[in-house]
Amino acid sequence: MIWCLSGINTSLYSQNNILVFQSDFGLKDGAVSAMKGVAMGVSPDLKLYDLTHEIPAYNIWEAAYRLVQTAPYWPVGTVFVSVVDPGVGTDRKSVVLLTKSGHYFVTPDNGTLTLVAEQLGIQELREIDEASNRRKNSSESYTFHGRDVYAFTAARLASKAIAFEKVGSKLPGKIVPIPYQKPSFSNGKVKGGIPVLDIQYGNVWSNVDKGVFNKLGARVGDDIRVLVFKNQEKMFEGTVKYVNTFGDVKEGENVGYFNSLLNFSLGINMGSFSEKYQVFSGGEWSIELSKN
Amino acid sequence: MIWCLSGINTSLYSQNNILVFQSDFGLKDGAVSAMKGVAMGVSPDLKLYDLTHEIPAYNIWEAAYRLVQTAPYWPVGTVFVSVVDPGVGTDRKSVVLLTKSGHYFVTPDNGTLTLVAEQLGIQELREIDEASNRRKNSSESYTFHGRDVYAFTAARLASKAIAFEKVGSKLPGKIVPIPYQKPSFSNGKVKGGIPVLDIQYGNVWSNVDKGVFNKLGARVGDDIRVLVFKNQEKMFEGTVKYVNTFGDVKEGENVGYFNSLLNFSLGINMGSFSEKYQVFSGGEWSIELSKN
Amino acid sequence: MIWCLSGINTSLYSQNNILVFQSDFGLKDGAVSAMKGVAMGVSPDLKLYDLTHEIPAYNIWEAAYRLVQTAPYWPVGTVFVSVVDPGVGTDRKSVVLLTKSGHYFVTPDNGTLTLVAEQLGIQELREIDEASNRRKNSSESYTFHGRDVYAFTAARLASKAIAFEKVGSKLPGKIVPIPYQKPSFSNGKVKGGIPVLDIQYGNVWSNVDKGVFNKLGARVGDDIRVLVFKNQEKMFEGTVKYVNTFGDVKEGENVGYFNSLLNFSLGINMGSFSEKYQVFSGGEWSIELSKN
Numbered sequence: 028m029i030w031c032l033s034g035i036n037t038s039l040y041s042q043n044n045i046l047v048f049q050s051d052f053g054l055k056d057g058a059v060s061a062m063k064g065v066a067m068g069v070s071p072d073l074k075l076y077d078l079t080h081e082i083p084a085y086n087i088w089e090a091a092y093r094l095v096q097t098a099p100y101w102p103v104g105t106v107f108v109s110v111v112d113p114g115v116g117t118d119r120k121s122v123v124l125l126t127k128s129g130h131y132f133v134t135p136d137n138g139t140l141t142l143v144a145e146q147l148g149i150q151e152l153r154e155i156d157e158a159s160n161r162r163k164n165s166s167e168s169y170t171f172h173g174r175d176v177y178a179f180t181a182a183r184l185a186s187k188a189i190a191f192e193k194v195g196s197k198l199p200g201k202i203v204p205i206p207y208q209k210p211s212f213s214n215g216k217v218k219g220g221i222p223v224l225d226i227q228y229g230n231v232w233s234n235v236d237k238g239v240f241n242k243l244g245a246r247v248g249d250d251i252r253v254l255v256f257k258n259q260e261k262m263f264e265g266t267v268k269y270v271n272t273f274g275d276v277k278e279g280e281n282v283g284y285f286n287s288l289l290n291f292s293l294g295i296n297m298g299s300f301s302e303k304y305q306v307f308s309g310g311e312w313s314i315e316l317s318k319n
Numbered sequence: 320m321i322w323c324l325s326g327i328n329t330s331l332y333s334q335n336n337i338l339v340f341q342s343d344f345g346l347k348d349g350a351v352s353a354m355k356g357v358a359m360g361v362s363p364d365l366k367l368y369d370l371t372h373e374i375p376a377y378n379i380w381e382a383a384y385r386l387v388q389t390a391p392y393w394p395v396g397t398v399f400v401s402v403v404d405p406g407v408g409t410d411r412k413s414v415v416l417l418t419k420s421g422h423y424f425v426t427p428d429n430g431t432l433t434l435v436a437e438q439l440g441i442q443e444l445r446e447i448d449e450a451s452n453r454r455k456n457s458s459e460s461y462t463f464h465g466r467d468v469y470a471f472t473a474a475r476l477a478s479k480a481i482a483f484e485k486v487g488s489k490l491p492g493k494i495v496p497i498p499y500q501k502p503s504f505s506n507g508k509v510k511g512g513i514p515v516l517d518i519q520y521g522n523v524w525s526n527v528d529k530g531v532f533n534k535l536g537a538r539v540g541d542d543i544r545v546l547v548f549k550n551q552e553k554m555f556e557g558t559v560k561y562v563n564t565f566g567d568v569k570e571g572e573n574v575g576y577f578n579s580l581l582n583f584s585l586g587i588n589m590g591s592f593s594e595k596y597q598v599f600s601g602g603e604w605s606i607e608l609s610k611n
Numbered sequence: 612m613i614w615c616l617s618g619i620n621t622s623l624y625s626q627n628n629i630l631v632f633q634s635d636f637g638l639k640d641g642a643v644s645a646m647k648g649v650a651m652g653v654s655p656d657l658k659l660y661d662l663t664h665e666i667p668a669y670n671i672w673e674a675a676y677r678l679v680q681t682a683p684y685w686p687v688g689t690v691f692v693s694v695v696d697p698g699v700g701t702d703r704k705s706v707v708l709l710t711k712s713g714h715y716f717v718t719p720d721n722g723t724l725t726l727v728a729e730q731l732g733i734q735e736l737r738e739i740d741e742a743s744n745r746r747k748n749s750s751e752s753y754t755f756h757g758r759d760v761y762a763f764t765a766a767r768l769a770s771k772a773i774a775f776e777k778v779g780s781k782l783p784g785k786i787v788p789i790p791y792q793k794p795s796f797s798n799g800k801v802k803g804g805i806p807v808l809d810i811q812y813g814n815v816w817s818n819v820d821k822g823v824f825n826k827l828g829a830r831v832g833d834d835i836r837v838l839v840f841k842n843q844e845k846m847f848e849g850t851v852k853y854v855n856t857f858g859d860v861k862e863g864e865n866v867g868y869f870n871s872l873l874n875f876s877l878g879i880n881m882g883s884f885s886e887k888y889q890v891f892s893g894g895e896w897s898i899e900l901s902k903n
Contacts, residue, residue, distance in 0.1 A: 045651055047644065053519040054346075054638075055373040057389035060339065061579075063368055064393035067337055071366070071394070074655070076647055081639040084520055085589065097641035100758065101648035102655070113589065117566035171579035174392065227637040228668055274701035287645075287755035297669065297697065345811040346638075347665040349681035352631065353871075355660055356685035359629055363658070363686070376812055377881065405881065409858035463871035466684065 040129040040150070043104035044070075046185040049078040049093060050110040050173060051085065058171075062108075062178035065162060069179065070186035078107065085113040087138040088205055088309065092223045094132065095142035096288060103129035108181035109139050110173035121155040121176055123184065123194045124202065131191070133181040135172075138205040149200045155180055156195035208313055210235045212242040221255070221312040225286065229299025231255075231306050233314045235291040243318050245269055250319040251283045253293065255304070258311050263304045266319055267293055283316075291316070332421040332442070335396035336362075338477040341370040341385060342402040342465060343377065350463075354400075354470035357454060361471065362478035370399065377405040379430040380497055380601065384515045386424065387434035388580060395421035400473035401431050402465035413447040413468055415476065415486045416494065423483070425473040427464075430497040441492045447472055448487030500605055502527040504534040509583075513547070513604040517578065521591025523547075523598050525606045527583040535610050537561055542611040543575045545585065547596075550603050555596045558611055559585055575608075583608070624713040624734070627688035628654075630769040633662040633677060634694040634757060635669065642755075646692075646762035649746060653763065654770035662691070669697040671722040672789055672893065676807045678716065679726035680872060687713035692765035693723050694757035705739040705760055707768065707778045708786060715775070717765040719756075722789040733784045739764055740779030792897055794819045796826040805839070805896040809870065813883025815839075815890050817898045819875040827902050829853055834903040835867045837877065839888070842895050847888045850903055851877055867900075875900070 046066060052058040063075050078097050082090050090111040098107060112119075112135045122136040127148030132140060133155075157176055160183070165175035183189045210219035210233075219235035245251060247269055255263035267283035268276055276282055278297045286292040293300045293314075301307060338358060344350040355367050370389050374382050382403040390399060404411075404427045414428040419440030424432060425447075449468055452475070457467035475481045502511035502525070511527035537543055539561055547555035559575035560568055568574055570589040578584040585592045593599060630650060636642040647659050662681055666674050674695040682691060696703075696719045706720040711732030716724060717739075741760055744767070749759035767773045794803035794817070803819035829835060831853055839847035851867035852860055860866055862881045870876040877884045877898075885891060 043655065045655065047648075051519065054369075054371055055518045056515075057370060057385045058519075058579075060368065060370040060385075060389045061392040064339075064389060064397070067366070067368075067397075068392070068394045071335065071337065074651070075368070076644065076651075076659070077638075078641060078644040079638055093641045097644045097648060100645040100652070102652045105648070105651075114566055117564070174579065223640075226639045227635065227642075272701070274698055287642075287758065343811065346661075346663055347810045348807075349662055349677045350811075350871075352660065352662040352681045353684040356631075356681060356689070359658070359660075359689075360684070360686045363627065363629065367660070406858055409856070466871065 040125060041104050042106060042131070042185050042187050043102055044072055044185055045074045045076065045102065045105045046181055047076045047078050047101065047105060047107045048080070048178070049082065049090060049107065050080045051082040051090070052080050052110070052173070054080050058173065061171075062174045065174055065178050066182035069182035069188060073182060073186050078109075082111050085111065087111055087113070088207075089223060090139045091141045091143070091205065094139070095146050098126075098130045098132075098143060098147065099128065101130065104131075106131040106133065106181050106185035108177050109134040110177050111139060112137065112172065119203075120198075121157065121172070122198065122202070123153050123155060123180070123191065125150040125152075125191060131184060133177050133184065136203050138203055140202040141205045141207075144202045144204070149202070151191070152198045152200055152202060153191065153194045154196050154198050160189070160194060207310055210239045212239050215243070215317055217243055217316040219291070219314050219316075220310070221306070221308045221314055224301050224308045225292070228294065229301040230286070230292050230294040231300050231308070232286055232288070232292045233290055235314070235316065237285060237289055240291050240316070243316060245318050247271055252317045252319045253283070254315040255306050256313045256315070263306055273297075332417060332483075333396050334398060334423070334477050334479050335394055336364055336477055337366045337368065337394065337397045338473055339368045339370050339393065339397060339399045340372070340470070341374065341382060341399065342372045343374040343382070344372050344402070344465070346372050350465065353463075354466045357466055357470050358474035361474035361480060365474060365478050370401075374403050377403065379403055379405070380499075381515060382431045383433045383435070383497065386431070387438050390418075390422045390424075390435060390439065391420065393422065398423040398425065398473050398477035400469050401426040402469050403431060404429065404464065411495075412490075413449065413464070414490065414494070415445050415447060415472070415483065417442040417444075417483060423476060425469050425476065428495050430495055432494040433497045433499075436494045436496070441494070443483070444490045444492055444494060445483065445486045446488050446490050452481070452486060499602055500526075502531040504531050507535070507609055509535055509608040511583070511606050512602070513598070513600045513606055516593050516600045517584070520586065521593040521595075522578070522584050522586040523592050523600070524578050524580070524584045525582055527606070527608065529577060529581055532583050532608070535608060537610050539563055544609045544611045545575070546607040547598050548605045548607070555598055565589075624709060624775075625688050626690060626715070626769050626771055627686055628656055628769055629658045629660065629686065629689045630765055631660045631662050631685065631689060631691045632664070632762070633666065633674060633691065634664045635666040635674070636664050636694070636757070638664050642757065645755075646758050649758055649762050650766035653766035653772060657766060657770050662693075666695050669695065671695055671697070672791075673807065674723045675725045675727070675789065678723070679730050682714045682716075682727060682731065683712065685714065690715040690717065690765050690769035692761050693718040694761050695723060696721065696756065703787075704782075705741065705756070706782065706786070707737050707739060707764070707775065709734040709736075709775060715768060717761050717768065720787050722787055724786040725789045725791075728786045728788070733786065735775070736782045736784055736786060737775065737778045738780050738782050744773070744778060791818075791894055794823045796823050799827070799901055801827055801900040803875070803898050803900075804894070805890070805892045805898055808885050808892045809876070812878065813885040813887075814870070814876050814878040815884050815892070816870055816872070816876045817874055819898070819900065821869060821873055824875050824900070827900060829902050831855055836901045836903045837867070838899040839890050840897045840899070847890055857881075
């Protein structure tokens with residue numbers, strides 16, 4: 028059956044049995060496994076994968092960032108379920124977002140959708156009707172929405188046990204956004220935020236893309252002058268060499284490079300920029316770049 | 320083919336190709352992957368999932384707890400293999416338990432089965448015959464039962480390469496239990512144990528269920544007086560607000576609530592009860608509750 | 612279709628849709644998930660598993676060790692992709708190794724293949740032609756070969772979207788090796804290296820196999836005299852009891868035993884040999900054994 032939303036043939040967004048989980052639950056207890064068990068109970072044909080379960084507790088911004096970093100690499104029709112939910116039990120809505128890229132996101136609407144909505148586009152947003160989309164016999168439990176509502180609904184959606192429209196009522200196409208500093212260029216300087224660290228290696232990832240960076244007129248091989256601020260306080264001042272790859276400098280030298288999301292990033296060849304200079308990420312951190 | 324155990328039609332417990340692993344191996348080396356490779360060699364149609372591999376080394380109690388926390392959410396017929404085995408090489412038996420709920424547990428019989436036997440019920444217990452159920456060419460290795468006996472047998476069982484009765488001889492229906500303090504009510508006070516922490520968030524989970532708790536006559540919104548003991552020593556004394564959800568109190572306030580297993584638990588909204596008050600879990604910890 | 616390499620019927624090595632990932636990326640960000648998304652985009656029939664993503668950053672030796680510890684337990688035809696790549700962007704080659712055991716390894720040729728080449732044998736080595744084997748639209752990104760070249764190529768190989776010969780040109784059958792100390796016997800003493808720790812339990816794994824060890828003439832139950840050196844400095848001197856299993860000694864006692872790879876290892880029953888005696892692993896560590 029072909030069904031239509033806003034005049035668009037949504038068979039293009041047909042679910043593909045792939046379900047990707049994200050949470051701040053960690054992997055030390057049984058919470059993630061319980062969610063997967065519920066999903067297998069919905070349909071043994073589902074293919075269950077993890078994005079990460081190591082989102083720092085309650086860190087909605089990082090949840091938002093990991094989704095947009097990853098979702099575009101998964102096939103159209105993939106369903107993501109993200110449970111970072113400090114407001115569980117409050118009046119935040121439980122929703123499913125279908126992006127223009129054809130990916131589904133099942134999550135509390137608490138800021139988690141900020142970046143996928145912005146970068147992948149909102150095709151349609153629906154509120155989960157918890158009366159009809161809730162694991163049987165789960166009403167006694169007030170606290171594990173991840174298992175009883177989100178994983179259950181995501182599994183039914185991914186396996187086509189329910190169509191997208193059966194999730195619940197259509198909402199106006201606006202998600203709850205987290206404000207953040209966007210990249211800009213003026214007076215020969217580029218400014219931007221530091222949304223996230225590349226934790227494993229200690230690299231510092233800004234949100235400055237190539238379009239904005241190129242207004243500096245810098246070329247590979249140039250030194251770039253870098254200031255890093257935490258709120259108004261200057262935390263780092265120095266230069267990095269703009270390179271294609273870490274191998275272009277000696278061990279221990281600072282580099283500036285475009286990461287896998289094609290955003291300007293700071294690193295040290297075989298070292299940790301974050302640790303050495305005590306630079307971290309989040310809304311209060313910003314970066315200023317100029318040609319040396 | 321329909322076959323019968325004790326007059327019960329066990330096609331109800333038919334294995335479903337789903338195999339769930341638990342261990343204290345961690346994920347830093349190749350041990351878990353070797354077990355999964357052996358399972359894939361038995362049958363590429365198996366669906367392999369993890370419960371957790373972060374059970375603290377040798378902590379049988381926590382292994383027991385994670386199984387009962389998780390197994391009920393997996394479909395009937397799922398096979399679990401749990402390898403937390405401080406007694407490897409001693410005379411502890413290798414067994415497979417089929418519970419009345421229709422789940423299979425492949426494990427050393429060292430206490431790991433305490434809680435699933437109690438809460439899901441013992442349908443039948445069999446001892447693994449290691450002569451017939453052992454990976455080929457593995458007799459030289461004395462130390463990796465997890466791979467050569469447990470994962471191998473569990474994979475053959477889950478994929479129906481062998482029937483349950485081919486695992487080995489039937490044992491009397493008694494597993495090796497770990498003693499622990501059960502919840503009770505007398506003189507207006509509820510007592511119970513602290514089997515486990517909700518590690519990621521620092522919540523403290525007691526084993527006091529609603530049936531026992533309700534004897535206090537407390538209602539949502541009431542303050543509950545809490546004492547926590549380590550052996551005989553008082554480690555915490557204070558009150559928590561009995562809530563449905565963390566969102567019902569301000570950040571930083573103590574709450575008492577029923578967790579996803581419907582046991583009474585202690586938490587702090589946006590904080591860690593365990594860390595703040597240095598309360599941990601295990602047999603030596605207990606809790607006493609009364610209405611304020 | 613049956614095709615031939617060097618006169619050998621390579622249908623014996625037919626890929627089996629199983630793809631196993633290893634990296635030093637950790638599981639805290641989206642890198643591993645992005646690789647898996649790319650693989651699912653190549654073929655939803657692939658079965659994706661992890662070896663480990665907790666290889667210490669840039670530690671090629673440990674990557675090499677984990678592969679050889681694990682690969683033999685996976686079915687013939689399994690494809691491994693290992694991305695520990697401190698030289699990304701330099702002139703290290705991207706290769707696929709087919710071993711005589713019938714396993715495929717997709718990786719930078721930077722030492723990662725040292726042990727699988729030695730122990731499983733080199734059947735054929737090919738260089739990845741990155742012009743034809745690269746994810747579409749990925750040329751802008753200089754830094755994520757793991758996703759755009761390695762995972763993509765491994766997924767196409769594992770799913771038979773391309774034959775092994777389409778990976779790229781055949782190379783001479785020599786991989787880039789990491790030098791390391793091999794086990795030896797002379798003057799009544801066995802010498803060897805300490806390639807790796809059994810991290811979770813703190814056991815110390817040497818590379819001394821049974822063939823070399825047996826030249827000591829020791830029997831189970833004997834005391835073994837052990838010296839451990841870091842470069843020339845003596846870090847431990849003592850005895851261990853040669854046992855089949857930890858349960859053969861009391862808690863807290865030192866043991867020597869053959870691990871699951873059948874190499875001689877040092878442990879403490881219910882304790883951590885590594886932590887207690889501050890013995891670690893790597894090229895600079897060595898061990899000397901004699902009969903007490």
